[in-house]
Amino acid sequence: MAIVQCVPNFSEGRDLDKIEKIVAPLRGKEGVKLLNYEADKDYNRVVVTVIGEPKAVKNAVLEAIGVAKEVIDMNTHKGQHSRFGATDVCPFIPIKDMTMDEAVELAKEIGEEVSKLYDIPVFLYESAASKPERENLAKVRKGEYEGLDAKFEDPNWAPDFGLAKKHPTAGAIAIGARKPLIAYNINLDTPNIEIASNIAKTIRQSSGGYRFIKAGPVEIPERGITQVTMNLTDYTKTAMYRAFEAVKMEARRYGVNVMGSEIVGLCPMEALVDCASYYLGLENFSLDKVLETSLME
């Protein structure tokens, strides 16, 4: 049986009532399991993880996108994270008995439905992108919600589904298909965003760093600190501990300390076990020696 994971990000991280309304359609549906949702106040964003049978997941997420359109007004939205829509991104990740092409197909199906049902313009990204310059989410979202009117004046940025016109409160949405990633942030004990930015540059692929790290700086004003925020796009090749140690190593240059880190959304067990294995120097260890909690249920 095919299993897909979907990780929609909604632009609401503070109002718990609204968040509950958005995730409600993902609960109690046959073939859909809501695994996790995690709101971030600074980002003013909630990251939701569902898993299940492809059609069932698609239909449930479609409903949630509809609710987000009703309860979120992008004209008043403020947060530390880039965003251009009420449902900002919606990636599908093939997990089992499913090819990337099939995940792309699912992304296109829901994209067409979102544009028709909700009048929200849809961009396809990553593996679902219609042209190479749309593969990178950061480029698709560049200009954010406030820049959408200008973006749509450029014929190169016509949406993949819907009219070249932002939804007046829900903006636009990026729907894609991709491999699993880990959203990973490392906290620095400095309020200086330039330091976070310089460190991000040294570790990310685009400016000479590790192949499977995307990174940027974020301010966390309420704690007086900054963050290197990352996507680890292939943790089997660029491990989480490597990102962590690389940031620590670069931070030394500025007399700055790494205070800790955080994982946003879910993290595959094997990525965490790999970190334990690295730090404990485990010999002869393999994943089949891990007694998973769900095996005991």
Next chain:
Amino acid sequence: MAIVQCVPNFSEGRDLDKIEKIVAPLRGKEGVKLLNYEADKDYNRVVVTVIGEPKAVKNAVLEAIGVAKEVIDMNTHKGQHSRFGATDVCPFIPIKDMTMDEAVELAKEIGEEVSKLYDIPVFLYESAASKPERENLAKVRKGEYEGLDAKFEDPNWAPDFGLAKKHPTAGAIAIGARKPLIAYNINLDTPNIEIASNIAKTIRQSSGGYRFIKAGPVEIPERGITQVTMNLTDYTKTAMYRAFEAVKMEARRYGVNVMGSEIVGLCPMEALVDCASYYLGLENFSLDKVLETSLME
């Protein structure tokens, strides 16, 4: 449905044919899942982990104990690990919908059957012990196989089941019920067993160390190193990383380095995730954020 884990240790770690014969009864049985078996040449011992429905696990393990009696001759057995029988220990661990009392009952049932079917004297240990001085496995096994004749001359050491007489090739067996533990060894880059012994003393409860660590020294002559070998008897209270860092800290005193470590048998996922969480300084992390491999199957 009740689930029990059983971790029998057999005194054969070198002859793969014999090991396969011993684990064969644990395969393909309704209600029994063979999770792992791991042979150690230096220890000349194999640690097997099965999980499943209590009666089914008991019957399958009973068969395996019978095979071990046939294929292992303790009179020619040599290895770095203490042992007094062909099946040396056989602990039952209640995992789900099962009390410790029920695990004790299971241990007693199989104990009686082992003595009757195979003429092997049985000692009950840990939670199944018939008197306090039999709770500690090390005390039960003291004198090892070679000391069994002398042990049985002492009326205080009459077995819990069977006659006070060792089986001529299979010795004796310790059967018990206990909480989950992690068998964890840390490798030191010294051949000096006294250093390993001194470090073991500093970290184990019995001589002033951590509450839930049992530890001792082991020589690994083929690698020219030594090991601090441990049982972490409650990893939720004495974490794996704490044992590792404590050994590193003590080793410095001797100019000795920790080369790495190893887990024998299975390790609960949460113990490894806790280590990753410690070393990465994860904030706001909890087990429900781990995407387990078996959820994706």
